[in-house]
Amino acid sequence: MLGNSRVCLGIESTAHTIGFGIVTSDGEILSNELETYRPTSGGIHPREAAQHHAQVAHEVLRRAIQKAGISIDEIDIVAFSVGPGLGPCLRTGATIARALALRLGKPLVAVNHGIAHIEIGKLVSGGTDPLVLYVAGGNTLITAHHEGRYRIFGETLDIAAGNCLDAFGIYAGIGPMPAPELEARKGTTLHPLPVRVKGMDVSFSGLLTAAKKLVDSGVSIPDASLSITEAAYSMLVEVLERALALTMKKEIMTVGGLARSRRLREMIDEMVKLHDARQLYVRDEFLGDNGAMIAWTGLLMHMHGLTIDISQSKVRPRLRIDEEEAPWVGRKSS
Amino acid sequence: MGGQEEFLSLELVKIGAEAVIYKVIWRGLLLIAKRRVPKPYRHPDLDIEIRRKRTINEARVMHRSKMLGVSCPAIIHVELSTSTIYMQYIEGRDMREILACEPEEALRIATKIGELVGKMHRGGIYHGDVVPSNIMVANGLPVLIDFGLSGFSLEIEEQAIDVHLLERSLKANYPAITDSFMQRFMKGYESIVGIEYARQVYQRVLEIRKRARYVTRGLRHEG
Numbered sequence: 001m002l003g004n005s006r007v008c009l010g011i012e013s014t015a016h017t018i019g020f021g022i023v024t025s026d027g028e029i030l031s032n033e034l035e036t037y038r039p040t041s042g043g044i045h046p047r048e049a050a051q052h053h054a055q056v057a058h059e060v061l062r063r064a065i066q067k068a069g070i071s072i073d074e075i076d077i078v079a080f081s082v083g084p085g086l087g088p089c090l091r092t093g094a095t096i097a098r099a100l101a102l103r104l105g106k107p108l109v110a111v112n113h114g115i116a117h118i119e120i121g122k123l124v125s126g127g128t129d130p131l132v133l134y135v136a137g138g139n140t141l142i143t144a145h146h147e148g149r150y151r152i153f154g155e156t157l158d159i160a161a162g163n164c165l166d167a168f169g170i171y172a173g174i175g176p177m178p179a180p181e182l183e184a185r186k187g188t189t190l191h192p193l194p195v196r197v198k199g200m201d202v203s204f205s206g207l208l209t210a211a212k213k214l215v216d217s218g219v220s221i222p223d224a225s226l227s228i229t230e231a232a233y234s235m236l237v238e239v240l241e242r243a244l245a246l247t248m249k250k251e252i253m254t255v256g257g258l259a260r261s262r263r264l265r266e267m268i269d270e271m272v273k274l275h276d277a278r279q280l281y282v283r284d285e286f287l288g289d290n291g292a293m294i295a296w297t298g299l300l301m302h303m304h305g306l307t308i309d310i311s312q313s314k315v316r317p318r319l320r321i322d323e324e325e326a327p328w329v330g331r332k333s334s
Numbered sequence: 335m336g337g338q339e340e341f342l343s344l345e346l347v348k349i350g351a352e353a354v355i356y357k358v359i360w361r362g363l364l365l366i367a368k369r370r371v372p373k374p375y376r377h378p379d380l381d382i383e384i385r386r387k388r389t390i391n392e393a394r395v396m397h398r399s400k401m402l403g404v405s406c407p408a409i410i411h412v413e414l415s416t417s418t419i420y421m422q423y424i425e426g427r428d429m430r431e432i433l434a435c436e437p438e439e440a441l442r443i444a445t446k447i448g449e450l451v452g453k454m455h456r457g458g459i460y461h462g463d464v465v466p467s468n469i470m471v472a473n474g475l476p477v478l479i480d481f482g483l484s485g486f487s488l489e490i491e492e493q494a495i496d497v498h499l500l501e502r503s504l505k506a507n508y509p510a511i512t513d514s515f516m517q518r519f520m521k522g523y524e525s526i527v528g529i530e531y532a533r534q535v536y537q538r539v540l541e542i543r544k545r546a547r548y549v550t551r552g553l554r555h556e557g
Binding site for chain 1: 350351352373374375376377379380381383384462463483
């Protein structure tokens with residue numbers, strides 16, 4: 001305890017990042033430390049990433065506690081990311097969380113990783129009830145709080161937007177994001193690529209295939225990058241606009257790794273001008289995977305008695321954002 | 335067909351997320367103009383391409399539907415330079431009004447809607463947004479409008495989504511008559527596509543309902 005406020009340690013390890021964050025129930029972020037596994041070539045290998053996490057966890061945790069300026073005994077709650085994510089990575093974080101909760105004799109909270117992205121975004125941007133675009137390497141969906149939980153209004157029907165752009169960058173030999181976006185700035189000619197939008201759902205696999213063909217046919221990398229990024233972002237902003245018209249929310253927030261894209265942010269700014277809404281900006285530090293988001297959401301859940309017994313704390317790699325109630329969101333939409 | 339100047343714009347009917355709808359007069363005929371407007375956030379080249387492609391798709395699907403005997407507005411003219419479709423103005427009532435005020439009449443029409451959707455599906459077309467607000471009733475018969483999300487496909491999934499969206503939207507807004515409405519709808523549907531196919535489609539509807547991602551879909555038609 002720090003004064004009257006509770007302190008939560010949050011552990012994030014769903015994919016390539018292991019993070020430890022320490023947050024108080026007043027919403028003060030005391031520390032947010034992380035390390036990211038970078039594969040030497042190709043995509044992320046779950047077991048190698050998990051080994052990486054296990055190796056560096058001790059050091060990252062030590063840094064988080066030191067920066068927060070507390071002693072480990074002052075932690076009141078231990079929260080961890082329970083899913084969705086890669087099994088071996090999730091299990092590494094969960095194991096650390098269980099061990100700490102047992103040793104400290106503190107309650108354990110299992111946090112939905114997607115919900116955590118939204119909650120930290122709201123905390124740092126001052127948002128209250130946003131329409132959320134969650135775009136990352138493994139997730140692409142549009143969600144908003146409606147009748148007690150985060151509902152999914154639209155999502156990808158195949159691969160995630162971030163995955164699409166990463167795979168393109170690797171194929172084109174420039175590497176994953178942000179490389180394709182940086183290359184796109186040098187592009188001059190846009191080649192139309194398939195834009196597949198169905199209602200409020202999107203599909204990126206056809207776009208990826210077509211963009212690879214552009215590269216094969218000799219189109220310059222900057223032009224191919226321009227073409228794929230413009231098409232992908234257009235799809236996202238279009239479904240976002242549709243969801244905005246439907247939900248009539250006043251705030252739009254983009255979270256997840258791909259939310260760092262400046263071009264995407266610029267397009268959303270253009271779109272919200274057509275509507276009675278504003279865009280919330282979340283600092284880059286809190287857009288990608290991080291421990292603070294797990295800690296803050298853990299606190300919110302703990303306030304509503306949503307703790308978990310260690311015997312029930314199995315990870316849930318396929319967990320969805322709309323599978324759980326989010327009772328701490330006070331304001332009802334509709 | 336002549337240029338744009340021949341169409342006299344009368345009034346703005348609706349501003350949707352993707353298109354703007356006007357009433358226009360062309361050679362003494364009252365028409366509806368559906369114009370896909372440029373989106374300032376899109377790269378201009380991509381914007382033109384998207385609007386052009388979708389306009390062509392919508393006009394093609396509507397034309398094909400008409401040939402299959404599916405009641406829908408007749409296409410009069412397509413103007414690609416402004417991505418505008420000029421179509422027949424349907425003089426009729428809104429299905430939502432009939433559902434709200436005349437349940438008996440709504441149930442009678444339900445069978446007819448089933449037949450109409452059946453014809454469309456049998457011909458390899460899905461509408462993508464079969465909801466009461468997209469059904470007009472003229473001379474006691476349903477007319478399907480707004481083919482903006484439609485396409486060509488013989489896949490059961492696309493067709494089941496049509497049926498699912500109708501049911502979901504009815505349930506949200508007219509729960510008391512949803513079940514009897516859907517029974518009649520399926521009867522009409524089955525009379526066109528056959529019992530076995532109708533059963534397969536409905537089986538898929540039940541599966542779709544279990545998937546979380548469609549839970550909120552019908553929302554946009556509430557109120």
